[in-house]
Amino acid sequence: MPTRSKIIYTFTDEAPALATYSLLPIVEAFTASADIAVETRDISLAARILASFPEQLGTKAIPDHLAELGDLAVTPEANIIKLPNISASTPQLQAAIKELQAQGYALPDYPETVTTDAEKETRARYDKVKGSAVNPVLREGNSDRRAPLSVKNYARKHPHKMGAWAADSKSHVAHMSNGDFYGSEKAVQIEAADAVKIELIAQDGTATVLKEKTSVEAGEIIDSAVLSKKALRSFIAAEIEDAKKQGVLLSVHLKATMMKVSDPIMFGQIVAEFYKDALAKHAAVLEQIGFNLNNGIGDLYARIKALPADQQAQIEADIQAVYAARPSLAMVNSDKGITNLHVPSDVIVDASMPAMIRDSGKMWGTDGQLHDTKAVIPDRCYATIYQAVIEDCKANGAFDPTTMGSVPNVGLMAKKAEEYGSHDKTFQIKADGVVRVTDSKGNLLMEQAVEAGDIFRMCQTKDAPIQDWVKLAVNRARASNTPAIFWLDPKRAHDGVVVEKVQAYLKDHNTDGLDIRIMSPVDAMKFTLERTRKGLDTISVTGNVLRDYLTDLFPIMELGTSAKMLSIVPLMNGGGLFETGAGGSAPKHVQQLVEENFLRWDSLGEFLALAASLEHLGVNYNNSKALVLSKTLDQATGQFLDNNKSPSRKVGNIDNRGSHFYLALYWAQALAAQTEDTALQAQFGELAKTLTANEATIVAELNAVQGKPVDIGGYYAPNPELTSKAMRPSNTLNAAIAKLK
Ligand SMILES: NC(=O)C1=CN([C@@H]2O[C@H](COP(=O)(O)OP(=O)(O)OC[C@H]3O[C@@H](n4cnc5c(N)ncnc54)[C@H](OP(=O)(O)O)[C@@H]3O)[C@@H](O)[C@H]2O)C=CC1
Ligand SMILES: O=C(O)CCC(=O)C(=O)O
Ligand SMILES: [Mg+2]
Structure with missing residues (x-):
């Protein structure tokens, strides 16, 4: 047993990394008082790139923290808090390399074409960093994701906006009917x-x-x-025509990050079909400048800049002619002219479909208005569940966050299970x-x-993870006394074998009095939605992909965002992995910080994960101080929600930094009020007093910086000093925290 208890807090990318600059000093100060070390490991995209080229970087080389954590995850000592990270598409990877090169790192360029052995080696190293390269390494267990009652109650009291649904909405899912996976x-x-x-x-x-x-x-x-290329092309050609005929937007929803080999190819084929007239006309020159369909039409816009102005203008005009003749595309950013077909990582199905469903089944058009849309999800394996939700919303209207039930998930993901381990x-x-x-x-x-x-x-789907998953499902059904549905499709060969295993392994457990069923995904969705509308909870027990999809879908409908989820991965060898929320790294939030020094990121997922991590430490290492910290953090989070101290979305009210102050205030107050550990009580008494007395000053200091641009010196690898300065603008708060340390 380690003499000093240790929690690893991952340093990642984008908004969660920015939030870390503000939250981590608070966490470190609080936990140090209980003799718990919180150490960081950098698994950001930038760090993972740098760790891949030790020879080239010489003295600037950095250790491979992801590999270290991968080794740690299979040990009982593992206690890792994992924040969301960038799963990079090729364009993002290239941008990150460029930024690091500009910062003086002697990295090789990303080889677009590979001929020599050296290029092959470089490409292989970069491809290892690409896509979902982090989560599968750390996920040595299955997942248990849910909205704690306090969070659910908060959403009921402070419901987010849900767009109304019209019974005659033309929005729908389009999928292939043959030739797919x-x-x-x-x-x-x-x-x-x-x-x-x-x-x-x-x-x-x-x-x-x-x-x-x-x-x-x-x-x-x-x-x-x-998946047949020909079948995909004829499917998409027909859907383009149909979108035009029906007068709806065309949108494509894939998971090009996690399915980093298959989905960019599918994306590329859709780009090829949509823009085919312009692309055919300029085929030779586009090949010459290295345009890659799989990187989206954004790649074409970037590369034609190298051409003479008149040639550029000609290509642009031909692309405009495509837009005039084709159905309107759903937009990622209508102000900047970024379409759904620009970058494969801009529209990620787990978040994009729920966002559309939350917004009346509509997406943004070029006119900056919401419109009905055709949501193309080519493969039938999971597309049909979204159509079931759309039909339900058309028949019964939008879901109501104040009354709807909750859908926790128990997800099979250990040992790179199923599609997400197939690259x-x-x-x-x-x-x-x-x-x-x-x-x-x-x-x-x-x-x-x-x-x-x-x-x-x-x-591949290994047997031990399936056994663990069935056990987790039974335990969750028992702990929350809620029906649990295994979403498995008897028409899929893989699911057929899983059904046999589930039936066999359920017999290893006491299921008396539990309602456990196996249903096809569409039936499971209909059954779950019917219960949800009545305010009843239903546990979804799913494979790896549906785990991903449903843990964004239901939280986004129930809570407005999946950032508010408790997301625990009991590691199969006894350790704990505590993921923060279920969503992503929110690139839009970084842009807002840089433009107006306001960070909208909600760290509730981090608070919940930290409490679970401290509890794990307390229980497994008999660390009573960790248990007191966990319990008081839970109380603080409850109070934080009751008092509605979550970050607002716009300049003028508290943002992420203000929300961290309130968490610190309530946590210190809860520690000062408890009597279980009098040493902790004494230690935090003074901080509680200082923070309480200075609330107005601290909030004023934090809010005073809002509204103006701020320079953090980079996107993928921001400058640590500049970022820390930006994220910790209250001297009064900083001094109070420093005193505790
Ligand atoms: N676990 C992980 O490591 C994951 C990583 N990713 C990665 O994240 C990146 C972006 O993915 P994308 O699918 O766009 O999903 P995101 O979840 O990052 O963004 C979608 C939207 O979710 C909302 N949101 C997410 N988290 C928070 C939060 N903590 N506080 C407030 N709002 C939040 C925001 O919506 P709104 O406009 O409603 O405020 C945001 O614009 C990709 O690189 C992807 O690979 C994605 C999923 C999980
Ligand atoms: O690893 C990733 O790229 C995303 C993971 C994800 O979306 C999830 O697990 O919910
Ligand atoms: Mg997801």
């Missing part, structure tokens, strides 16, 4: 530990190894599926033929017919 899924259960090979056998008999060796365990499920087994196929998955003896396990351009993927 859903239609082609095959699955097998592995009997004994082995390694499988994935290879393409072209029509002429040539064999190309796609992946030589993938280790598999006994009881593990592997599945494979193919290294996802390939764009180069020739017509079949992809075969064989065992080490050469026996055929699965075979998929493919054509050039198709996307093949294989996923």
